[in-house]
Amino acid sequence: MAGSVRETVDAVYRTESRRVLATLIRLLGDFTLAEEALHDAFIAAVEQWPRDGVPLNPRTWLVSAGRFKAIDTLRRRARFDASLGDLARHIEATADAPVDADDESVEDDRLRLIFTCCHPALSPDAQVALTLREVCGLATEAIAHAFLSGAPTVAQRIVRAKSKIRDARIPYQIPSRVELPERLDAVLRVVYLIFNEGYSASSGASLTRRDLSAEAIRLGRLLVELLPEPEAMGLLAMMLLHESRRAARTSADGELVLLGEQDRSQWNREQIAEGAALVERALGSRRFGPYTLQAAIAAVHAEAPNAGATDWRQIVGLYDVLLRVEPTAIVELNRAAAVAMHEGPAAGLRLIDAILARGDLASYHLAHSARADLCRRLGRTADARESYQRALALARQEPERRFLERRLQELHETS
């Protein structure tokens, strides 16, 4: 019996701890105090639930227990720091009011937490770390491991961010309608960074870190559920459509497989269907932006039964629109690669050479490998070799480096 209650507590922790934390931060006005209160509330649950039974509404019970534990903590500390006594009395004065932990206010608290963790007044690194820690509940060590940095570095980043929230008084709020576009962009950027780090780790031996991508997709789902804005849907769609190719992206021996050569029967159909439906919804809103457009491009790829059947004309058209909303050299490069597929390698090469001639992307390995690939297809072996070598000098990921080395080797064999 006691064992099954313990399992219940564990299950409640998994499903409710982030919600309870989000509400406690609002009630207590402090991240650290709320985390301690959350911890104490679960300790109380482990002690009391086997004896008294599992409460009817565990979430409300935990919020309420956490709040009283926080008042106790502040009272104890008030013996050393008188100012905390005032805070304890203030929280206590509001503590008689029933805990509003109904679904709607709890969902609002979750949004408050997301927007506060992704506040643009915090550094991008801190936004990512804080979101993974507070919203996703990842341990500091896990975050450090995922981003290949030391746990003390990540811990310090989180501590500093919490201090800034407290000292500069970053409010625990859902942004107003006026602020929403800018603030939502910041949130989406954090989710995208997390996904990208999981999908294509910026360095290291392993190409992907599945856990981070899964966290990002979970965050994306939460956002769409709480705030169904077109770009939130677009981002979730883009993540799902890219994730759907994960199994096909690497061969059995860990080598990189390009989109055109992937075994499409390995693509995850469920993720593709969900992603494509989200793209439709986002496009239908007519308020879509870069994430939706990138998702739409991924959806066109996903729809093609084989690489040869890809509708490149539509992809080039989508890139044209994307380039208007996001005029960056990277988008231009991707468009050039699509043009090469639609109109032939010579047309694509002209565009890539124009980008490189401007000096943009000169140190971006994918620009050189794309150029090398087009030269190779045009039979310009010497140019291809030179560009592959340049790409190899810039690439940091082991599977990508091996891929480039293989291509160089193949050039050597054919010439």
Place this chain on the structure above:
Amino acid sequence: MKYLCLIYDNESTWADMPHEQAEAMMGEYFAFTESIRQSGQYIAGEALQPVQTATSVRVRNGKLSTTDGPFAETKEQLGGFYMIEAKDLNDAIQVASRIPSARVGTVEVRPVQVFEQPT
């Protein structure tokens, strides 16, 4: 809560500005100051003379040293400030974003440290 808004911009932008444009900018400053007086958020605010009037003062081992110029040579110079009252950082950011120089330079927003008064 009090926030200090430090206004940094390139002094040459002001110096090179046509007379009418500078007048218009000054007008915007007067209107902005008036609006935060009305809303009760204004505590203090001043414009500073150009950076070549700056003097840096240090005392080391009891010895005074005075040097010409600002503490740090930067592309954008501290040109003025507002001390404002705002309910939180978002509120302060909203006020700071309406300072005319925010469109050409940078406004640094810093919360004021409050020390416990010994009783």
